[in-house]
Amino acid sequence: MTPEELHYMGIKVAYKELVDKGYEVLNVRKEIDVNPQILARKNDRYILVVVKTACYPHMGILEPEVAAEVAKLAIKHQALCYFASVGIANANGETEEEMARPIVGGEYYINYDGMQPLPIG
Known part of the structure; x- marks a missing residue:
């Protein structure tokens, strides 16, 4: 899986959570260097979602x-x-090495604890 494919898979995980929670997803940007990746709205309130994805055993990291x-x-x-x-x-x-290499079209384990609010201001 390329870094772009891995990134897009992470976006799909967050996207599903938003839809399941009743958000209207207005825009999705799948480019790795574009932030935020998702713009959504619920009850006239906009939310911006930054998605970062990594291969096992790591998790996506948000740079300051x-x-x-x-x-x-x-x-x-x-x-x-x-x-x-x-x-x-x-x-x-x-093996650990094989688990760290997701394959397009393969089966996956997803480690995701939901969206975490970022402090603003």
């Missing part, structure tokens, strides 16, 4: 400069800001 950049955007648009950290493992891997 990205958090600051998205917080400024959230303040500007009176939006809430969330971070979704996703870890993906190859479910058919028999």
